[in-house]
Amino acid sequence: MSSSKTLLAGLANGVMAGALWGIVFLVPQLLGDFSPLQMAVGRYTLYGLLSFFMLAPRWRIASNSIGKAEWTALFWLSLLGNIIYYVLLAAAVPYIGGPATSLIIGFLPITVLLVASRDHDAVPLLKLMPPVLLSVLGIVLVVSSAWFKADPSGTTQGLHSVFDYCLGIACATGALLSWTAYSVMNSRWLMKRPGITGHDWSLLTGVVTGAQALVLGVPAFIIPGSTGYPAHSGADWFRFWGICAGVAVFSSIIGNGFWNKAARLLPLSLSGQMIVFETLFALFYSFLWERRWPTGTETCAMVFLVTGVLWCMSAHKRHAYS
Template sequence: MTLGLLAAIAATFAWSLLYIFPGLVGDYSLFDLAVVSYGFAGIGSLLVLFFFRNEVRQLPLSDWACAALLGFLGYIGYFFLITTAVLAAGPVIPPVMMGSVPIVLAIAGNMRSSSVPWRAIAGPLVVAALGISLVNLSVFDFSSETVVLPTTSILFGLLAALLAIGFWIGFGLLNESALARRPSMSPMLWSAMLIFMCSVEMLAFIPVGLYLKLSHFASHPSGLAGTQALMVCGLIQGLGATLAGAWAWSIATRRLPLALSGQLIASGTIYATTMGLLLNQRWPSPMEAVGTGLLFVGVVWAIHAFYRRQTRLETRGGGERVIGGE
């Protein structure tokens, strides 16, 4: 369980970088960063697939189809739904809604596997949910005038955000089942398959992004000049946050119950908030500080609950083995 816990922490830390890099690429858009990062991730995944070339030759088409579906649910489709939600409903409401993903995923995982009693996880879930809410609500500036978007646009954005939540919940549940059905497959190989299919899907979605005018690169007057930050961030995001993050999450998914690994996703908010404050060279607001503190308490409380549950099961199992030996 310890290795799974460390892997989940590594994955959520890697994913928290996704909140930081968009602010470091200058005039380029999130879509531009995604295209570059998946380009590097695709190259990295190809190298991993070459390393596992003997196993790759024996993979059935169903494995690749499953990886393509999961890549679409958890990465490409999720990305475009969130982008659509932000464009339609503004930059505040969709991220606030997405803050519910760790809690919903933890609840869905425990409903399916019953890995820990509800009375043991209810407290951590409530505390973490409150912390996430406070951190996300801190982005509202109630003292400033805001542009009122059309109601139909906001409703469309809310629908896209709800679909994005559904996509990621589906990814978490299906990915856990897929790994359970392939106990002998290396998590690194599975992650490389998934990210490689993501890269192929991103190539197919480039025309969609251009049609939606999501790319600033296409209209950038200087062409390739000034793309150093975009390339560096894309390289780190592609190989670190995307490929290595997927690998770490595969390890965590195989070794932890989804009710715990799902809630650990919330720790990404702590990392992203901390790094954002450091980059902006400011102290957290009272709401940010309280929210981050509650989130930290909720995550640590959840880890303690699962460790206590595992210890009891191991003690009970050991006692039964002793009795049986007598």
Template structure:
């Protein structure tokens, strides 16, 4: 039991690291300087691809554990869950402002909790009501200030909604598919799986470069590639690439193996929390009373979810009437605890 609890706590810590890294996706529109968002995203994901190639080389001994189909799947997940998700997040912030996109992404923990518990019931639905309600209320309170922001044009607002909801859809699909396949892989293949995701994101970005150039969306060719002109762009691209993509992907994959989806889904709420705090920092102000109350409610909801899952790891309280341990959280955690 102690080993299982330790596994859950480590998983929670890793999930916090991943969500903090992912929150850096939301600052991309604020750090481009004279360059465009396309420049930042192109440089970032090309760097990600290079890091991924390095990871594959370091983990080449693990290639025997993955079939060709699994390698392509990992690359496709990277293209969708890293590149496409990052682009949608940045575009949502650019078109809809700093509040709309975090608010939409804040729906992910609630949706994943419902999907996860429906697919593999870890706790009774009644026990999830309080943390889900707390999370939902907190996310609404922390983002309701958007009603008082200067009005956006209808086209810009619709574009922000489209990209924000696209990010939600991409993340839901990524989470479900990634968790399903991670639990079937040997623990030794986790590093390679993550590296292949990075290669997929970087390879897709490389394939898109001719299209970006054809539509004159990149400012690097005109403003200059030198460090004197683009040094800040390179630095921010590398920071976001390392933290949001590399560290975030590794930490989430490691956390996924240790946590049932119903808990990992709750912890994704921290991404919205961190994104809101970073957005406020870039705007040079602190949270209002309503925003602070909402952020506190999010944290309370996450803590409640963790305690409920930890309490639910008692086998005696969760076994089926026929004595089977198949749906026991302890059994699931033991079976999925194959990470590094």
């Protein structure tokens, strides 16, 4: 496959992954009466079960191709990229809203870029500074906009207080750092193990994540009064497991499969840029849910983020042919 076709194929897979991952930002809105840990455990328990059944017919072949180092990597990838990331994301949304949370996590291309700039074949960081600064400006705009909505004396425009706002920002930032570590580690392991398909790697990650979710199910569901959330009816639990199943199938299994293909086709410093599509789709879904148009500040932030990513892609294409 030519360099140009590889770039386009990687971009297409990145867009599809973003469209499916963006759905997860709606889940805290749909399941606001459940704790973030319960949401994560529900989603990833089902993700693990589905992954195991899909991998079962060729389990011996897939598992024999990896050793202790790969299992250790899968453990940390599952913890960072799934459990920790999603608990922090789900905790941030009620405090600062879906749009602000998705835009903060949309800073991921910059954090990945800073890490990947040390790779020997990476585009020189100096050439990427203009689009990086443009993306930074987009994030600053949305964070500052949300800050001015916070009322130190109480609640306003959906925000609880400045303390709650800061807590939400901290959770979103923690999710960003967790996903940065996952994105870098995952891309490098996929490059080191070309004999393992992206789909199998995703399913193996799902199996490990499911095992972790089962352990966390004890404090999430079994220990009385551990969540601080009200009791739920049968209809509430039906809604909970239905939404978790949908997210497990579309966002975790199918979305991760697209992402692993993108990570294998694109250099690390560019694959990280693809996360902007998760941000854009998350914003689109959030605006539909809130039944409103984006504000002027949010529109500018989106324009800056997209322009920054396209600019980075152009820099990578020039670098590949230079």
